[in-house]
Amino acid sequence: RCLGINYRSQIRLKSDIGFVLDIDGVLLRGSEPIPQAKEALELLQVNKVPFILLTNGGGLTEKSRIEFISSRIGVPLSPLQIIQSHTPMKTYAVNKTYQRVMVVGGVGDRSRECAYGYGFKDVVMPIDYVRQNPSISPYHNFSKDSLEKDAKDVDVSSAIDAILVFHDSRDMSTDTQVILDFLNSENGVVGTKRNFKSSEPSVPIIFSNNDFVWPNKYNLPRFGQGALRIMIEALYREVNQLKPSENLKSTIMGKPFPVQYNFAHHVLIDWREKLLKNQVNSLEQILPPLDSEPKNSPFSKIYMVGDNPASDIKGANDYGWESLLLRTGVYNDREGTDILPTGGIHDNILAAVKSVLR
Ligand code: G3P
Ligand code: MG
Incomplete structure (x- = not known):
């Protein structure tokens, strides 16, 4: 076509x-x-x-x-x-800046397919961790069918190198929880928590856009990825007791x-x-x-x-x-x-x- x-x-x-x-x-x-x-x-x-x-x-x-x-x-x-x-993020894969990434956002695991297409060696998504242990996000909204179809088995002992937010969250609660877990983890290993506070996260997070709102068929614009970033930053600030002058260190594209x-x-x-x-x-x-x-x-x-x-x-x-x-x-x-x-x-x-x- x-x-x-x-x-x-x-x-x-x-x-x-x-x-x-x-x-x-x-x-x-x-x-x-x-x-x-x-x-x-x-x-x-x-x-x-x-x-x-x-x-x-x-x-x-x-x-x-x-x-x-x-x-x-x-x-x-x-x-x-x-x-x-997220198209420029392909450079991270081609240059091997990051090899094992957690991709966030989008429908099902279509973002995963895209990230593999860019050349990342391993791509995990929050849904994979929910399938492995649903109590990571106790009120998640994934159906049984989606957990079987869209999630893959993850090696929980392997660390991730970076978090790449590709698109708007479909389950903001799960994404927020899992992202915060990794930002405060011991070197990117799930289920661990570092014993210090810092504005520098344990793994880098890259947002692919900063749109606070976007238009759809509804008469008022809807929250976008920029709104998710604000939530992540607010929670990170709370967990790390950052000073007003400090903020979560992140990269924003788009x-x-x-x-x-x-x-x-x-x-x-x-x-x-x-x-x-x-x-x-x-x-x-x-x-x-x-x-x-x-x-x-x-x-x-x-x-x-x-x-x-x-x-x-x-x-x-x-x-x-x-x-x-x-x-x-x-x-x-x-x-x-x-x-x-x-x-x-x-x-x-x-x-x-x-x-x-x-
Ligand atoms: O989620 C997409 C939206 O944030 C904006 O898309 O095409 O107007 O840049 P666009
Ligand atoms: Mg537009």
Whole structure:
């Protein structure tokens, strides 16, 4: 489904501008397509404007995600055109920074499949520890079926090297408990507790995004991974009796942080190359170095289209891209925003794209 992208050959590639599009609240709302998304993407494709999708969502492979979006919107897209919040974490696997990781968030064990795809040697999830000993989370909500299907047998004596939060929790209580256990463990071994207090956790924790809220079909935005981080930090602070000036040491990826925009910038340059060489059906993916700015960008302008001022717009403004804010997601005119887009506020993605191409 992702193959067969048809860019009209007689039209010259508009190679000096590029688009980076957010997904939730721009192309989809929950799993429903935003009505103008199809026409907007087709307009970019027909005009040969390079574009990629940059989302703070995740919890499944990039291929599965792009196939889903492609089928919902009805426009062919390549797996090389998407960056999820955790995509840069692949670098940790390839560079062997961490080998045995606990991945948190997402439905069933789809995040595990994704992490193995990145190349991590061993991937465990909180559900594995619940299956091994349900009293680790006495009020967990996993069904018998899910414990059989989604959990795997874990070697409880093996330490984990890091906690990677891939996506929103499906069982926040279990995830919170198990994460806190590991942060305060003896060197990452489950069921142990270190005998000192510190702002430095026993194993590193990396959050893949910091979105406090995200939009779905409900009329008010819902809590996201940023809310989980606040809970984890508050509990860690309590357990470790941190001073007001101290905080849990952690890493946060995703928009609005430059690490994600640098990664996206490399991927957009690569996609432009693929368009220039007529290789849009290639599945050969580059792996950009973490947090390094491309040296020679061929783009004179890059436009970020998003619905979340605190993530999409702030990130783009800080990074020096043009930013276009939409009314189809988190942002609404009633509440307004202090984070102003450089390219204006638009009713939907089609209006935003047209305002640039005009
Ligand atoms: O969970 C996803 C949500 O936090 C935001 O996704 O596509 O708007 O960056 P997106
Ligand atoms: Mg969004």
